[in-house]
Structure formats: C-alpha cells, structure tokens
Amino acid sequence: MISRSRAGMSRPRDEMPAADRPRLDDPVSILMPVCNERDTIEEVVREWIDEVVRFLPEGSEFRFDDASTDGTREVLETLAREYPFVKVYHQDHKDGFGAATMRLYNAATCPLVFFTDSDGQYVPGEFWKLVPHVPMADIVHGTKTNRQDPFHRLAASRTFNFIAHRLLTVPFGDINSAFRIVKREALAAILPHIRHMPTLVNTEMLVRAAMAGMRIVEVPVRHRRRAHGRSKGLPLGSFLRECRLAYRGLLAMRKEFAADAGRLPADT
Template sequence: MIYQFTIVVPVYNEEDNLKRVEKELGNYLDIAIMSTSILFVNDGSKDSSQDLIEDICNRNEAFNFISFKDNRGLSAAIKAGFDHVTAPLVGYIDSDLQTAPQDFNLLLEQIDNFELVTGVRANRKDSFVKNMSSKIANGIRRAFTKDGMDDTGCPLKVIRTEYAKRIPMFKGLHRFLPAMILLQNGRITQIPVQHFPRLAGEAKFGLWNRLLGPLSDCFAYLWMKRKYINYEVAKKG
C-alpha cells in the first residue's frame, strides 16, 4: 500500500507505554483523513521495548520499525525517521502519548498551505517546574530564531517530507524544527492541541535538557543559520 502520511514514534525504554501506543495509534488509523503508516524508531532501549515493537509490527500491517544499535538521543531518532520515510508527509509524536494522535487530523487539515504545522500544548498537564522551564526555554529560542512559535517542544508535528529530509543533523534538533523549515524558506504555523499527564514510564528530560541545554543549542543554530546553503534551480538542460 502507498501511504500519504507516516508518523515517526521515537522510543527509549517505554515498555510500559507501548501497548497503549499500539491501541491509540491503531484507533487513529481508523479515523485518519489520509492513508497513514507508523514508524517506530527504537533509540537503543535497554528494556523490552524492542520485543514489544516487533510484536506490534507483526500484528499490524501499517506499523514498521527501525532500531538503533546504541542510544543516540531523541534528535537522532527523529532524523532517522525522516531519512527512512517515503510518504510525502511525515509526522512525529512521543511514545509517552501526552499528546493525542487524533489531533494529527487538525494539523493535516492545514498542511496544504504550509511546509510545517506544529501543535501548541493547551492547558499543559505538567509540573510547575517543567512548565516554567519550558516557557523560559521557548522564549529564549524565539529570541534567537525569530520563528514566532510558542511551543517548539510540542511532540506533535506534520512536515512535508522533502523539507524534513533537508534538515541538517545536530543534537537538540527537535527543538528547532520550525526554525529549520524557515531556513528553507518554508511556511510554518501552530495549532492548539490537547495535552495529558504522563501515565507510565519516566520522563527523559530534566531541568538541564529543558532549559540550559537549549540555550547552548541556540548558538549552534545561529552558526548554522550563517552557514546554511539554500538554493532553487531555475532551469535544467
């Protein structure tokens, strides 16, 4: 089957969440507004996540996976997903399911006019410290990138695959996806989406990852922006 949309699901030690992921994403496939497949990217999990992923893929034709030899981080997992997708549209959702797969339809309804549509988590169900650190980090990133996005860390996005594949790889990439599309002269927008508390497993990011790490990444982004190569072919012959 030829799919129009593929959802990348990075996984790192999420054995307690994966059965729920299978159920929720399976339910979404029944209501998706276009033909959709799922691509798990196992980021070197140390628990039984890989066995569960293989069982899920054996049960569901639209589910596939790739698995890293070692843990390489969220940005590497997302980039690997982009590299392996063949559908014209690619999405991304975290395996903790703090965002709702059905909200992909809200983003897909807008994608015809944009190269990236990202969610904005409304009424976030996180701790005060997590919410405040994310707010500060987003403010810092906006000051550096001028992307106008309120919640670049929201793990619910849809991107045109041709643009996603041209995003250069570096650690912290997942925080700068809208800005990297702007570097390609792409159009971006944000849509409010649902947010839920984490029901199982452990969060993979602490205060450093959410606040201090992104600050240093902003300087890497500014360097890349100065050096970024972008061109359009006028004629071929």
C-alpha cells in the first residue's frame, strides 16, 4: 500500500519548536555514507545532532561508512570522540555508494532506521515530517519537492523515475531519494533479496517493499543546494554505464516479479 502525505550549510537553521516536534518512542539508527566531504561534514553532522539526534530516544545512534582520502576521516574521528553515539567505520578502499549503503543497513541496531546523504542537501528538520507516519507504515519515504541539482542530474532522475514507473508500475515520484525511515523488521525482510541493483540499493528496496505489499507513505521534503563544493557526479562514460546497469536492474526486477506473481500489480 502506497500513500502520500499532503503536507545552504553556512545558512540559518530552522529548528522546529519543541511543542511541534512529534514524539518518537523507539530509538533510531541514523545512517550516512561518506566520501570526501571534508569541507562540509562537520557542519552537516553538527546540524543533524542539533536538530534531530539530541531529541531522539536513548539508545539512538549515528553511523557513518567512510571511504574518504581528503581528511574527512580525521574530522569524523574527532566528532566520534566528542559524541559517544557517533560510530564511524572506515574503509581502506572505496567500493561504491551501494556497498556502503548495504553495510550501514546491515549494521543498524535500532528498531527504526533512517538513511540520508552526507552532503548537506537534505534539510535535517524535515526528518520530523516523516515521524507522524511511522506508526502506520513500514517505510516512510521522503520525496524531494524542489530538487536543487544541476540540470543533467535532474534530467537523469526524471527519466529514471519515468522508466521505473512504466516498467514496474510503482507510482513513486522520487524513487531513489536518500531520505527515509524504515522499520528494522521490514529492512530484515528486504535486504537478503537485494541483488539486481547493487549501486541503487534504495531503489530496489523501495520497489521490493511495494511489490511485497508493505505499507509505504511518501512525504514531500525540502532539498537545498550544497553550501560548499559541487554535487558529486560520475564522468560521462561511467554515468552512461551506470544508466545501462540501472535499466537492466529494472528489467530484471520486472521479470522476477512477473514470474513470481504471473502479472505486475495494477497502477495506483
């Protein structure tokens, strides 16, 4: 079941008033893959701590999978010494966003698992928009309403979402968005089956959850430009190769689901 809610780093923060902040009873594992974000990572982490983590139930954790070579590692280690709930796992070799995503999901220990990017483009306070939907959902998925990225990334994202919708009849407006709360039992049911889209784990997770009939709520969330540096992107050759792999992954899932169910679910 899928439903929709109607609902820059050196920039002012818009912390939610305490009276308006929804209550959370269960601890949360916040997950962030990181690679070469030296100029932004400290401010990003402190903003998340100030606006989200310090209000979470006891036992919550803030996990990072880091493959940086630019000094990000040292910044994260300093933060881990300052905050005992910050847990950093360093990789000696960069093996990609998908591998880091899988490691983080498998390492999460809390009943609720929240995943997001480390570049500061997602607004931490938008986390609280997802929280009211947690009791009635297996996944609460934040969809960017005003994506602040270069044109080529916007075009690629829209094309990918369109193709995914046509092939798999899943009505998500932002299928690969990295802003979601997942219940750990739902995560445990899905992760062993992730195999067709190793670089787009969040996409395959959402599609599999929908096909399994899990309860998914989409919530619009704000997006902003990077405060420092440029949005990371692949060289053209690598980008085209990843596009081909993503398309093959969608086709493989379509074939799998058609074989299992005899048909694809009707569009909703």
